[in-house]
Amino acid sequence: MNENIDLVIFDCDGVLVDSEVLAVEVDKRVLAEFGWHLTTEEVVEKFMGKSAKAFTAELEEHLGYRLPHDWDAEYASWYHHAFETSLTVVEGIEPALDALTVQTCIASSGSHEKLRKTLGLTNLFPRFEGRIFSAAEVTHGKPAPDLFLHAAARMGVQPERCVVIEDSKYGVRAARAAGMNAFGYAGGMTPPEWLEAEGATLFSSMYELPDLLRSHTPS
DSSP, X not given: OOTTOSEEEEOSBTTTBOOHHHHHHHHHHHHHHTTOOOOHHHHHHHHXXXXXXXXXXXXXXXXXXXXXXXXXXXXHHHHHHHHHHHOOBOTTHHHHHHHOOSEEEEEESSOHHHHHHHHHHTTOHHHHTTOXXXXXXXXXXXXXXXXXXXXXXXXXXXXXXXXXXXXXHHHHHHHHHTTOEEEEETTSSSOHHHHHHTTOEEESOGGGHHHHHHHOOOO
């Protein structure tokens, strides 16, 4: 594939499964329940790419009080319904994965439960089984580098030999902080300039990915 790359680390939401467009709309509904009315762009800017723990922390800061530990349980069905009825793979990701000859893994802000759900619904789980890492496994999620460093260590690969595929500015920031090269998928909800500002190599279609990896020179 490329003699400079030993591992391609994929984010999940918005990179493998087209879930961000669904989740952001549900996020808006949940926040509105607490009187916090944000636009789609504001939700993307504040939350996309971060963990559920970070979402809770920012909501609590906005409200000025702590929420019960299970506050979000009553809203879980909203996300489940959206995913079960409308979730699809990101266009082009399956042929892109088929074309890769380098080892791959997932490093996502989502919980393992959520990852099993979304990857299972889209039949991608078998492609990554045993190589799926969640922010729940580290102390600090994205934009901290911890999750990507954890994934690389578990896969036995040095950070500089990794390329991360991300669609959020926080994910790109985390990859760069980990000393990894980052490809920013600009076919999703994040404005391309946000990804580029964080140091990502931009691309707009998953069909392009194999050739980009083959020709990539680490920076």
